[in-house]
Amino acid sequence: MKINTSYLRRTTSLLAFLFLSALVFTNGCALPKIIILNDPLSAEEHAELGRIYESQGKEDLALLQYRAAIRKNPQQAQGWLLLGDLAYRLGDYGEAETAYKKALDLQPENGDTGNNLAWTYLMQNKRTSKAEKLVREAITLTPGHKPYYLDTLGVVLLRLGKIQEAVAALKESVTTLPEDKAGFLAEAYGHLAEAYKTAGEAVLADEAAALAKKYAILR
Numbered sequence: 424m425k426i427n428t429s430y431l432r433r434t435t436s437l438l439a440f441l442f443l444s445a446l447v448f449t450n451g452c453a454l455p456k457i458i459i460l461n462d463p464l465s466a467e468e469h470a471e472l473g474r475i476y477e478s479q480g481k482e483d484l485a486l487l488q489y490r491a492a493i494r495k496n497p498q499q500a501q502g503w504l505l506l507g508d509l510a511y512r513l514g515d516y517g518e519a520e521t522a523y524k525k526a527l528d529l530q531p532e533n534g535d536t537g538n539n540l541a542w543t544y545l546m547q548n549k550r551t552s553k554a555e556k557l558v559r560e561a562i563t564l565t566p567g568h569k570p571y572y573l574d575t576l577g578v579v580l581l582r583l584g585k586i587q588e589a590v591a592a593l594k595e596s597v598t599t600l601p602e603d604k605a606g607f608l609a610e611a612y613g614h615l616a617e618a619y620k621t622a623g624e625a626v627l628a629d630e631a632a633a634l635a636k637k638y639a640i641l642r
Contacts, residue, residue, distance in 0.1 A: 466496035470505055477509060485509055493525075500530040507539060516546045534565030538572050545578060555579045570599040574611040581618050589618045597634075609638035 464472070473488030486509060492502035507522030523540040530536065538561045541554035558576045562569050577593035580586075593615040600608050612635035619628035 462491070462495065464491070464495070466492045466499050466502055469495060470502050473505060473509075482509060482513060486513075493522075497525075498529060500526045500533070500536075503529065504536065507536075507543075511539065511543065511546075516543045519543045520547070532564055534561035534563075534568055534572065537561040537564070538568070538575050541575055541579065545575075545582065551579060551582045555583065570596050570601075571607060573599070574607070574614060577611075577618060578614050581614075581621060586618065586622050590615070590622055593618050597631075605638045605641035609635050609642055612638060 469488045469492035473485040473492065476482075476488060477485035486506070489502060489506040489509060492499070493506060496502065503522045503526035507519045507526060510516075510522060511519035520540065520543040523536055523543060527533070527536045527540060537557040541557040541561075544550040544554040544557075555576070558572050558579060561572050562576075565572075573592045573596035577589045577596060580589035580592060593611060596611045597608060597615055600611060602608075612631050616628045616631035616635055619625075619631055
């Protein structure tokens with residue numbers, strides 16, 4: 424393979440200039456900062472690299488790639504969604520909230536985003552009425568996902584003190600969720616057990632809790 428030595432010389436000179444400049448402006452600091460002059464990857468490529476890192480369990484590297492994706496193209500909803508999902512899973516609900524808000528602004532017809540944003544409010548124990556509005560809108564926007572959204576709605580209503588409405592929503596959720604979605608069923612039955620307990624229905628609460636354990640094993 425032919426090497427472009429003139430390019431190498433130009434690159435070497437540029438790096439030497441940056442190094443010397445950094446030494447001057449850092450006023451005696453031991454190491455200069457590394458300066459990235461150009462990012463060759465597209466927003467989509469950063470997002471894909473983030474997915475790869477995430478699949479490998481390298482969440483910190485995945486976060487960096489998702490953030491790079493939205494810097495490269497802040498008008499792309501997918502990058503914000505990926506960042507929001509990972510931040511939520513890592514327990515950074517503040518960053519997840521910000522990311523989901525951006526995604527919802529760019530893609531307001533996506534019910535999943537509204538549902539997920541509602542969960543960030545629940546996890547931060549704030550804006551519960553706004554969370555209810557978001558979930559009800561999500562049901563209208565993406566009716567095919569209603570069984571999943573009803574679980575969210577049930578938790579929201581329980582937080583608002585609307586106990587019987589919460590029980591009704593959660594009962595509908597567990598009866599309409601697909602049987603092969605054991606993880607979702609485990610969560611929904613757990614929430615239903617909590618709602619029954621709050622309503623003073625101890626026997627029903629125990630039954631729902633037993634079903635939650637059953638599906639948790641199958642997940």
